[in-house]
Amino acid sequence: MAVYTEVSDEDLEAFIAGYDIGTVLGCKGIAEGVENTNYLLQTTCGTYILTLYEKRVDPRDLPFFISLMDHLAGLGLACPTPLRGRDGLSLRQLCGRPAAVISFLQGLWPRRVTARHCASLGRAMADMHLKGLSFPGRRPNNFGLAGWRPLFTSERNRADEVKAGLADFIAGELDHLEAAWPTGLPTGIVHADLFPDNVFFLGDQVSGLIDFYFACTDFLAYDIAVCLNAWCFESDSSFNVTKARLLLANYTQLRPLGE
């Protein structure tokens, strides 16, 4: 991740003048996040994130992402809140790209995941799932079951370069998954990218969820499965059952499974 778009001072100051957040004191490109350009923006009113959406994000999806963050933050979820300009709009243009100013969340993403992180994550994820139920927008999951076969087909020839026999293994798995994929599981808004770098903590408590640019409509279990895989395995690939149990127990306190 890097700064893809350099913003001149004049362009920045003119852009920020469209908001009610004072004048610019500083603006630093930050080396994190999805493949957008993110600046940490300091004004006389506080600290914000300025995001310029680069080619990776389909501009037609941006209203969905922005209104979802607005909805979740409005219900009290700790997540970035898109700021509205004086004209009432959250999504604007800067340097020829869609751009938004969003609230800044304090916290650190955990470089080393502990069981306490997993416990707090379970609760935060359930909270997000519940608050997403009242969101009216829908968006298909580009990286759900329907997306896997086209992805595999386009890259099949390279799979065996990674490991001999991998192409056949994936083909078999895909056949199995397409035949056995469940139907009728509880569906709603999923974050779909709940890896550690998208969850901020203060101490061992979640202080915010960020980066909703893969969010979509799918089985809620999709997020749970991502988290079990991304948070509950050790660097030697062993499964940490304590982390997984804490994650699920805290999740189900808020949102029992099977409902």
Add this chain to the structure above:
Amino acid sequence: MAVYTEVSDEDLEAFIAGYDIGTVLGCKGIAEGVENTNYLLQTTCGTYILTLYEKRVDPRDLPFFISLMDHLAGLGLACPTPLRGRDGLSLRQLCGRPAAVISFLQGLWPRRVTARHCASLGRAMADMHLKGLSFPGRRPNNFGLAGWRPLFTSERNRADEVKAGLADFIAGELDHLEAAWPTGLPTGIVHADLFPDNVFFLGDQVSGLIDFYFACTDFLAYDIAVCLNAWCFESDSSFNVTKARLLLANYTQLRPLGE
């Protein structure tokens, strides 16, 4: 520029506990600066820069840079101030690298240089030169006259790849410069890297000079020459005499040339 060293939360919190600056609220890698790893660090006490010195900087030079910033900031120059830990030390180790916490300066570096920027820069540069006169440290300029011939010799074969005839041209220039280089010009601490990305402004006034990791002892005119070249030419390579006159006039108000 990127984040070369990832710092775990535990390492960061243990490191910051060695200072009197509260507890960590956030820490983001910033995509600017020389080839060090820089984090924008937020604690319960304020905002700071955490720098991990990567291989580009010779660790033996670090005490010079740190004490120079300390000296200049102590005399009221707007430049990063290295913070001392509870043990009195400014230069410490983090993740196996030398590291320092320095004060955060508000401001923007100018993506588009105006004549007003040049005027304010002239004054700030003269102020730095004067405040450097009482600094006792000395360090040779690796990129002064003595450094150019070895650099040329090692890369001579590639010069004609850039432009036919360039190697001969540079060789001739070097002969001329070595023969005609002045002696006895006023000498002192020079920044030696005063490009626009190292000078912060609020509006059109300099709010700080940063990145002293090339600072050294040389003719003060070295910095002036760098600034005339880096700030006073337009993108079409034309010389902007208004910018140059303003830069020099404001410089000489504080430090007349020839003294």
